[in-house]
Amino acid sequence: MVSAVFHSPLDSASPEAIKSIAGNAPSTGAAKPLAAQATAAAASATAAPQRRDWAALSRSFWMAVLPPACGLGLLLGIWALVSATTGQSIPGPAETWQQAVTIFSDPFYRNGPNDQGVGWNVLASLERVAIGFGLAAVVGIPAGFVIGRFTFLSRMFNPLISLLRPVSPLAWLPIGLLVFKGANPAAIWTIFICSIWPMIINTAVGVQRVPQDYMNVARVLNLSEWKIATTILFPSVLPYMLTGVRLAVGTAWLVIVAAEMLTGGVGIGFWVWDEWNNLNVKNILIAIFVIGIVGLLLEYALVKLATAFTFEEVKA
Amino acid sequence: MNASLTSKFIEVQRVDQTFKTAKGLFPALRGIDLTIAKGEFVALIGHSGCGKSTLLNLIAGLTTPTSGALLCANKEIKGPGPERAVVFQNHSLLPWLTCFDNVYLAVERVFGRTESKAQLRERTDAALALVGLTHAAQKRPGEISGGMKQRVGIARALSMEPQVLLMDEPFGALDALTRAKLQDELLEIVARTQSTVVMVTHDVDEAVLLSDKIVMMTNGPAATIGEVLQVDIPRPRSRVELAEDPVYLQCRKAVIDFLYTRQGHVEKVA
Numbered sequence: 001m002v003s004a005v006f007h008s009p010l011d012s013a014s015p016e017a018i019k020s021i022a023g024n025a026p027s028t029g030a031a032k033p034l035a036a037q038a039t040a041a042a043a044s045a046t047a048a049p050q051r052r053d054w055a056a057l058s059r060s061f062w063m064a065v066l067p068p069a070c071g072l073g074l075l076l077g078i079w080a081l082v083s084a085t086t087g088q089s090i091p092g093p094a095e096t097w098q099q100a101v102t103i104f105s106d107p108f109y110r111n112g113p114n115d116q117g118v119g120w121n122v123l124a125s126l127e128r129v130a131i132g133f134g135l136a137a138v139v140g141i142p143a144g145f146v147i148g149r150f151t152f153l154s155r156m157f158n159p160l161i162s163l164l165r166p167v168s169p170l171a172w173l174p175i176g177l178l179v180f181k182g183a184n185p186a187a188i189w190t191i192f193i194c195s196i197w198p199m200i201i202n203t204a205v206g207v208q209r210v211p212q213d214y215m216n217v218a219r220v221l222n223l224s225e226w227k228i229a230t231t232i233l234f235p236s237v238l239p240y241m242l243t244g245v246r247l248a249v250g251t252a253w254l255v256i257v258a259a260e261m262l263t264g265g266v267g268i269g270f271w272v273w274d275e276w277n278n279l280n281v282k283n284i285l286i287a288i289f290v291i292g293i294v295g296l297l298l299e300y301a302l303v304k305l306a307t308a309f310t311f312e313e314v315k316a
Numbered sequence: 317m318n319a320s321l322t323s324k325f326i327e328v329q330r331v332d333q334t335f336k337t338a339k340g341l342f343p344a345l346r347g348i349d350l351t352i353a354k355g356e357f358v359a360l361i362g363h364s365g366c367g368k369s370t371l372l373n374l375i376a377g378l379t380t381p382t383s384g385a386l387l388c389a390n391k392e393i394k395g396p397g398p399e400r401a402v403v404f405q406n407h408s409l410l411p412w413l414t415c416f417d418n419v420y421l422a423v424e425r426v427f428g429r430t431e432s433k434a435q436l437r438e439r440t441d442a443a444l445a446l447v448g449l450t451h452a453a454q455k456r457p458g459e460i461s462g463g464m465k466q467r468v469g470i471a472r473a474l475s476m477e478p479q480v481l482l483m484d485e486p487f488g489a490l491d492a493l494t495r496a497k498l499q500d501e502l503l504e505i506v507a508r509t510q511s512t513v514v515m516v517t518h519d520v521d522e523a524v525l526l527s528d529k530i531v532m533m534t535n536g537p538a539a540t541i542g543e544v545l546q547v548d549i550p551r552p553r554s555r556v557e558l559a560e561d562p563v564y565l566q567c568r569k570a571v572i573d574f575l576y577t578r579q580g581h582v583e584k585v586a
Contacts, residue, residue: 213404213406213408214408214410216378216396216402216404216408217404217408217410219378219395219396220376220378220396220397220398220400220401220402221398221421221422221425221426221476222395222396222397222398222425223421223425227425231410231413231421232410235410235412236412
């Protein structure tokens with residue numbers, strides 16, 4: 001009977017049999033190894049619900065990891081396919097990876113003004129975006145507040161904004177070059193122009209959408225315009241404003257690459273163009289990834305910032 | 317009720333209010349005449365859309381009348397002001413401020429020029445204690461219940477030591493038990509502070525329990541005051557004892573009679 005149980009542990013009769021063996025096991029030396037296995041089987045039987053939990057956990061883990069991995073795999077697959085069919089004129093993922101490893105092993109080198117590490121190029125672009133975007137925030141956010149608060153100004157500026165907003169920021173580049181007489185300020189000017197609109201518009205909309213209830217509180221308390229701005233307008237506009245900031249940074253990062261292609265100097269956009277002139281396609285592909293990753297990080301940081309400052313709406 | 321009840325404190329004189337809507341002019345109120353004495357508790361009652369809140373907003377100064385005049389303490393009401401505190405229907409607390417800061421905002425506005433920071437804080441604490449919310453002072457409105465929010469709203473209004481307390485269905489959104497509790501608290505607070513109160517309600521029991529005078533409004537459009545009922549029940553009033561009080565029942569019947577028999581359909585009574 002012992003051997004029968006051992007050979008068919010999944011028999012319908014087995015659980016009781018296993019228990020009986022486990023109970024009897026210590027008395028007979030020969031039964032010991034069998035008993036050990038039998039108790040293990042019994043233990044795993046009782047642990048089944050726990051294991052199911054673990055299974056659910058691992059399933060949700062795989063559902064979180066597998067689809068993005070598949071997406072990435074698809075990208076690499078298509079890339080490899082394109083690379084193979086074009087006869088390596090577009091380098092494949094493996095070679096690009098190797099090139100990336102060499103590039104990122106020394107991202108901060110300087111061999112003259114036109115040959116600098118990718119790190120310097122990214123930092124130069126980020127610096128331009130920061131300056132242009134910062135200036136746009138300094139001008140755009142207060143402008144948005146004022147436009148949102150006063151109907152006259154809103155009607156005055158709405159046609160101007162509607163007219164200028166659809167213009168590609170790059171169309172402003174020659175004006176920037178003309179006025180500022182330099183490539184770098186012109187690029188910053190382009191960033192300024194492209195990132196100011198989302199901030200003005202979103203801030204103004206936020207101000208116009210401040211719940212009337214809050215404004216009634218302000219009116220009953222007869223608060224000063226400054227107090228209204230700091231205690232009521234600003235906190236309730238903040239989520240809208242941060243949306244504007246997020247859109248602005250996204251656009252600025254899109255535009256800087258194009259602007260730098262035109263202005264030259266140091267910067268990730270210039271680097272792409274420079275590598276195109278060198279016919280170094282691997283570096284262009286790497287640049288595309290670097291631009292994407294930096295953009296992703298900017299977006300992620302601003303989303304985090306926005307959620308930290310969004311107040312739960314009070315519902316009665 | 318006391319002797320000062322005879323004096324005029326708030327006067328509403330031949331007030332009309334017409335709103336411009338997409339469909340043209342909408343006459344909300346017509347020919348409103350009302351006098352409220354100092355220390356009096358007045359309830360405005362009527363069916364939905366009869367212009368109760370419109371009248372309250374006029375007294376608050378949040379809107380201006382199309383014609384007619386409103387006076388408070390013999391001065392024309394030109395706009396809203398902290399001497400006429402409003403408890404809003406939906407409490408209107410600022411969600412990014414703690415309960416303490418919500419009340420402090422009002423206290424600072426009214427007493428900030430004359431009193432020290434410590435005194436202002438003391439006033440704020442006192443107002444929160446008055447509504448029994450000392451323990452929730454540092455919580456944000458999102459973290460407390462609807463009844464508690466409404467109490468903070470009342471604390472904010474009371475903290476300004478207003479001449480008039482205007483309440484727009486302050487307990488409308490609350491459950492019956494919480495409402496009863498807050499009504500009792502309000503009775504107590506009003507008795508202590510001797511405030512003049514104008515309260516919009518559509519709860520007959522609430523109106524009779526709380527007020528000295530019930531202003532019953534006819535159905536809109538062009539609503540007006542249909543009837544004014546004096547509630548001659550001595551204070552302090554107890555909810556439990558009133559349940560069998562003949563005057564209470566009589567008043568209650570009069571209001572119900574007005575609302576459901578005479579104003580069951582749209583018509584003018586006055």
